Amino acid sequence: MGDVLLRPWDRQDIERDVVLDGLVAAAADPLIALWSPLKAGDRAEAASWLKHRLDAWERGSVASFAVVDAADGTLLGNVAVRWVDRADGLAMTGYWMLPEARGRNVATRAARAVTRWAFRTADARRIEIAHATGNEGSCRVAHRSGYLPEGILRESFRFGDGRYHDEHLHARLATDPEPPELADGPRD
Structure with missing residues (x-):
C-alpha cells in the first residue's frame, strides 16, 4: 500500500500510548463518532476496545487491522x-479513518487489501459492506473497492446519533473481478 501499512492489532498496542491516544482521537472525531461503533473516551476505554478486538481475532470471529503510516507508525485508521x-x-467488512488519512484513498486501499486477504487467506466467499445511506464517504469506498450495490436495509442499525438509519448494502464475491486501479479523481 506504499505509504500506508495494514497490520494486525497486537497485545503490545495496549501498552502503546501513541496507539491509545490515536484511538481516543478517533472516537472523538465527529464522523467516526456518528458512523462507527468505536467507543474510546480515554486510554482505558481504548485499551478495552483493543482487548476486545484481539480476543475476537483469537476466537476467529473478527480480524482487525491497524492502518498505520508506513514511515512512522502513526495510527490512521x-x-x-x-x-x-x-x-x-x-463476512462483513468495516473501516474508519482519522481525518489525516482522508482524501488520500487510504480507506479504499485498506478495504481493497483486507478484501484480498479475506478471499485469498481466510476463505471468504462473499463479503458485504453496510453503511448508513448518509455516509457518502463510505459509499465511495465501497464502490471504489469493487463492492456492487445490492439494495437498502431499512432502519437497520442504530448509529452514534442514537437513531436508526437506512443502510446501503454492497457486496463482493470471491469470483468477482478485481476493481480497476485507482486513478486521479474523487478520493475517499
Missing part, C-alpha cells in the same frame, strides 16, 4: 472483517 457465517464464507 482501522479495517476489519467480521464473520457472519464462517462455514459458509460470509
